[in-house]
Amino acid sequence: MTLSDELRAVIRAAYPVADQAAENAFSRGALREIYPRYLTMLHQIVRSSVPLMQTTLERLRKMQKRTAAIVEYSDYLARHVDEEAHHDEWLLDDLELIGHNRLGVTATRPHHEIARLVGAQYYFTLHYNPFSLLGYIAVLEGAPPSSAKIDRMEASTGYPSDAFRTLRIHSDVDQEHLRELDLFLDRLVISKGDRQSILANAAFTVAGVARCIATLAEPNPDEHPLEELAPTH
Amino acid sequence: MAITDTELKRLADLGLTNVEGLTIEAVKALGTLSDEELKALAKAQKSMSGRVHTMDGNIIF
Numbered sequence: 001m002t003l004s005d006e007l008r009a010v011i012r013a014a015y016p017v018a019d020q021a022a023e024n025a026f027s028r029g030a031l032r033e034i035y036p037r038y039l040t041m042l043h044q045i046v047r048s049s050v051p052l053m054q055t056t057l058e059r060l061r062k063m064q065k066r067t068a069a070i071v072e073y074s075d076y077l078a079r080h081v082d083e084e085a086h087h088d089e090w091l092l093d094d095l096e097l098i099g100h101n102r103l104g105v106t107a108t109r110p111h112h113e114i115a116r117l118v119g120a121q122y123y124f125t126l127h128y129n130p131f132s133l134l135g136y137i138a139v140l141e142g143a144p145p146s147s148a149k150i151d152r153m154e155a156s157t158g159y160p161s162d163a164f165r166t167l168r169i170h171s172d173v174d175q176e177h178l179r180e181l182d183l184f185l186d187r188l189v190i191s192k193g194d195r196q197s198i199l200a201n202a203a204f205t206v207a208g209v210a211r212c213i214a215t216l217a218e219p220n221p222d223e224h225p226l227e228e229l230a231p232t233h
Numbered sequence: 234m235a236i237t238d239t240e241l242k243r244l245a246d247l248g249l250t251n252v253e254g255l256t257i258e259a260v261k262a263l264g265t266l267s268d269e270e271l272k273a274l275a276k277a278q279k280s281m282s283g284r285v286h287t288m289d290g291n292i293i294f
Contacts, residue, residue: 001256006256006258006259009254009255009256009259010255010259010262010263013251013252013255013259013263013278014263014266014274015290016274016277016278016280016281017270017273017274017277018290018291018292019277019281019291020276020277020280020281022291042292042293045292046293046294049294084294087293087294137294139292140292140293140294141294142290143290143291143292144290144292144293145289145290145291146289148289149289166293167293170293170294174293174294177294195258196258196261196262199258199259199261199262200261200262200265202262203262203263203265203266204265204266207266207270207273207274209291209292210273210277213291213292
C-alpha cells in the first residue's frame with residue numbers, strides 16, 4: 001500500500017470525529033452567527049501555514065544528512081510556500097465583507113485548541129521529525145468543504161457570495177494540491193520512523209481539527225481583543 | 234512492526250472496533266491518540282455509521 005493510500009485510510013478512519021463536531025457546531029444556533037467565527041478560526045489556523053512550512057524548510061536545511069527525501073521534501077515545501085501565500089489575507093477580505101474588520105479579527109485571542117493543534121506542529125518539526133508536518137498538510141489539504149456545502153452555507157447565512165470566496169477557491173484548488181501531495185508522498189523514500197510520524201500526526205491533526213471546530217459551539221469567553229489583555233504599564 | 238494484543242485490546246476496550254481494512258501502521262497511528270480521543274472517535278464512528286463518507290470536510294490549509 002502506498003503512503004498516500006495509508007494516509008487517506010488513517011484520515012478517513014479518524015474523520016468522523018471532525019464531521020460530528022462540525023454537525024454539532026453548525027446545527028447550533030444561527031449559521032449567520034457561527035460563520036464569522038468559523039472564518040476567524042480558519043484564519044487563525046491558515047495564517048500559520050506558510051510560517052510552519054518555512055520553519056520546516058529551515059530545519060531541513062540544518063540537517064546534516066542531505067538524503068534524496070530531504071531534498072525532495074524541501075523542494076515540495078518551497079513550491080508550496082508560494083502556493084499558500086496570502087490565503088490568510090483572503091479570509092480577512094471575506095470577513096471584512098460581512099462586517100468584521102481586519103484588526104479586530106487579527107487581535108482576537110485564539111482558543112487554546114488552535115494553539116494546541118498548530119503549536120504542536122512547530123514542536124514536531126523542530127524537536128521531533130520534520131516529515132511529520134506532512135500528516136498535518138494531508139489532513140488540511142484533504143478536507144475542504146464541498147461546493148454543495150458552501151452553497152448551503154451561503155443560502156443559510158444570507159451573506160454575499162464573495163464572503164465565501166476563500167472556501168470556494170480551496171474547494172477546487174485543494175483537490176489539485178492533494179493530488180500533487182499524493183504523487184510527492186508516493187515517490188518519497190523515507191524510513192519507517194518517518195512514515196509513522198506522518199501517519200500519527202495525521203491522526204493527531206484530525207482529532208485537533210475536531211476540537212477546534214467544537215469550540216465554535218461554545219460560548220466565546222476566550223475571544224477577547226488583545227488590547228483588553230495588554231498590560232497597562 | 235506488528236500490532237500487539239495489548240494495543241488491539243486497548244482500542245477494543247475504548248470502543249474502537251472498526252479497524253478492518255486498515256494497515257498495521259494505520260492502526261498504530263490511531264493508537265497514538267489518547268484514551269479520551271479514541272473514545273470520542275468510537276462514539277463518532279457509531280453515530281456517523283451508515284453515511285457515505287465523501288470527505289466533505291470543514292478545514293483548509
